[in-house]
Amino acid sequence: MELCTEMKLVGDTYGSGFGCGLTLTGSATIRGFEKVGEDLSSLRYENGKGLALTVHKRQEQDALRVWTEFSNHSGEAVTLEMLASFALQDVEADAIYRLQSFWSAEGKLRRETVYDLHLEPSWSGHGVRAERFGTVGSMPVRKYFPFLALEDSRTGHVTAVQLYVGASWQMEVSCREKSGRLTVTGGLADREFGHWTRTVAPGESFTTPQAVIAQGEDLYQACARLVAAQHPAISPVDDHMGILFNEYCTTWGNPNLENLKAIADRLEGKGIQFFVIDCGWYGQGAEWPLSVGDWDVNTQRLPGGLREAADYIRSKGMVPGLWFEMESVGPKSRHYNDPTHLVKKDGVPLTVGGRRFWDMEDPWVVDYLTEKVIGQLKAGGFGYLKVDYNETMGLGVDGGHSLGDGLQRKVAASQRFFQKIREEIPGIVMENCSSGGHRLSPAFMELVSQASFSDAHETTSIPIIAANLHRAIKPEQSQIWAVLRVEDSDARLHYSLAATLLGRMCLSGDIHGLSQHQWDIVEEGMDFYRKAAEIIQKGVTVLHQCEPQSYNHPQGSQLVLRELDKQGLAVYHRFENSPQGLPALPEGCKIVATFGQADRDFSAQAWLYEKG
Structure with missing residues (x-):
């Protein structure tokens, strides 16, 4: 060769x-x-x-x-x-x-x-x-x-x-x-x-x-x-595999001061490091999804502004985080119909679905986003930024030697703005999200601490996707959501929580309605995750047995083994028509901790083991 x-x-x-x-x-x-x-x-x-x-x-x-x-x-x-x-x-x-x-x-x-x-x-x-x-x-x-x-x-x-x-x-x-x-x-x-x-x-x-x-x-x-060989810019604040909570699957885009305080109260003392406020904090009324690009705080939801909510989260022992889709402009934004600073293709603003795109090479745009994104993060005292990106510019755009060259230039300018954020807010923890995993390339992963692994948050394919990503990105960067629901059985809670052992644990969902028994399972999963954190962070995946072909209707089972020196983590998920019994772990290993019970279809179990 x-x-x-x-x-x-x-x-x-x-x-x-x-x-x-x-x-x-x-x-x-x-x-x-x-x-x-x-x-x-x-x-x-x-x-x-x-x-x-x-x-x-x-x-x-x-x-x-x-x-x-x-x-x-x-x-x-x-x-x-x-x-x-x-x-x-x-x-x-x-x-x-x-x-x-x-x-x-x-x-x-x-x-x-x-x-x-x-x-x-x-x-x-x-x-x-x-x-x-x-x-x-x-x-x-x-x-x-x-x-x-x-x-x-x-x-x-x-x-x-x-x-x-x-x-x-x-x-x-x-x-x-x-x-x-x-x-x-x-x-x-x-x-x-x-x-x-x-x-x-x-x-x-x-x-x-x-x-x-x-x-x-x-x-x-x-x-x-x-x-x-990947060298991501992981913040020193985020170097120990802390647990996250994101309120999106709790409020469904309707965060306000009252419910954010209630969530923070419920999470206090549970050892969660980051509390992320997701979309919906900006704009007015029901049309907030269409107003991306303006980034004006919704004062009906947050009358005291972002700072009041962030301060309350910090008072409960968590680092506050905030969501932006900073490169996009929605149809209700006051900038949507002004082509001056927007990406163009064939001389007209590029429109994809309900979005247009800021020209990130434009100095005016950089100054504007410095004020709206970096400025609000600083003013609010946020230590975590979730960057979302929900459409693609396609074949190419104006501004280069060709449409394809124009596209490469605009994206490179976006990456420079990621770097600018890190420079202006030292230690900030940045999350790379693009409708889930559309930007899980090393070029973006090296700019951030974490990434949303997928939008498949409440599907049964979560552990399949989470395990897939071991081949492409570091598990310590791969944020896996466990969305907790009041109707969840013990088996479903084990299934969801065990999936987070394949990356970074992030919780969301019906935290107010969970019974004490359900919370006991969640906290047991959190404790197990902390014990496994070093193996997740520094280990090597040595086995990935995955039987399913369909992601919507997974059949069979999946076993993942990750090892660090003589320590190991095994994560086993059963799907529909799964084999009876438990999988074979490395011969002669000693089980030192267990979580879950893989005793039926759509159940899960995890083990920490030591090799002889």
Whole structure:
């Protein structure tokens, strides 16, 4: 296997083998480059016409971080229509893994062989076979995660890759040679896939997003090494796996001073670190969902403003948090019909459903959101920010060298505002939410402490999705909700609470109506979570057995084992038509704590164990 890169310039000859429109690899552009140097940190290529490619590489323990830089030292501008972050040639693999993702169904593992994908070489070796996939838009986790793993089934060896992208991206697996070895490329979505071109003037350069490559003896090890290479900006306030409460599934978008105080009173003394006020604190009347963008406090609900509510939460021993959808503008906002500062496509404001988008490159917008978001967080004394993002800008927008380039620029500006928030409010805990998991890419996860794992809060697929994400993000960042309902049986409470052991515990729901018996179960689950916290935070997932195919009607069971040195956490969920009895835990292990009882369909049990 050899590391290199790929690119294509506008005007150059496309590759042969019936690939035009299928792939931009193998063009005359890349064939014109020759390697001129290599050391531990880079590979360097030149084409003899003043153009240079540098593949930067940095070993980080068991993973390799790579990115490509294109430099124009010629006398004229050139236009890129594809520049890969990486390319791997001569990969010996006969199966690929992808992580599929849609709203409330994030991270489903999909395995296909080269035969399934029709990537066998032809009888003569002629003709391109290629599978190009990815995401188009400003939600980088939609249909797929920016992830790919390749397996050699003879040895079990796996090579896996993650892209650190915030918007449209692609990966491509192709076979050109009779040997049957694969070529893998990945990076920004190109001209054909994401309407992206970028003009580079003489003396200028362009650098791609990063990719991380890891190898392992199996998929578990390769994914663990990818995730270990992530370096999120976890606040020191949030470094010990504290429990959260979010009031959304309690008030359903109707927070007011009275009910927030009542919730804080009920939670006092229960060891909850963060109390997050979700949407509905702004706007007026029933139309508050349509007024995102103004961020005026609803004084009927909060007559004393946000500060009074935040102070009360702090007085009860919790860090107050606040929800914003800061990049969007709703139809009832006073800014909705003023195109001056909005994202445009084809010269008119881009409208998706009921939303338009702030142009985050516009200095006026940055100043406005600094006042409305950062200013209100500071004035209210909030220590936690939940950033939501509920629509995608799609193919691309104005403002760049192409629609795709415009999109990448706007999203990069949003990421800079995330950084600005952290700089202006040191220690703030930030949560990345995008209708659940649409932004669970490393590029966004490295900017925050936590993320909403999904919007599937009250479904039976919660533990399935939560376990899926172990392959893509750190569990210490993956916020799993347990929505508590008055009608919940003991089995349902165990089921919901056990799912939070697959990430960060967040509670919501009918906390006022729960019986003392129900609260006893909840507090037992919270105590067990605290005991398991170090394994969740620092451990490695060594087993993920998941039988269900349907997420709406899951069948069978799921067992997840996560271990830290000689300590282990086992989380077992039973679904419909589940097998009787309990799963086999590691041979010879000693059970040191148990939570729940997996004695029927839709029940759960968890164990802490020590290995001999």
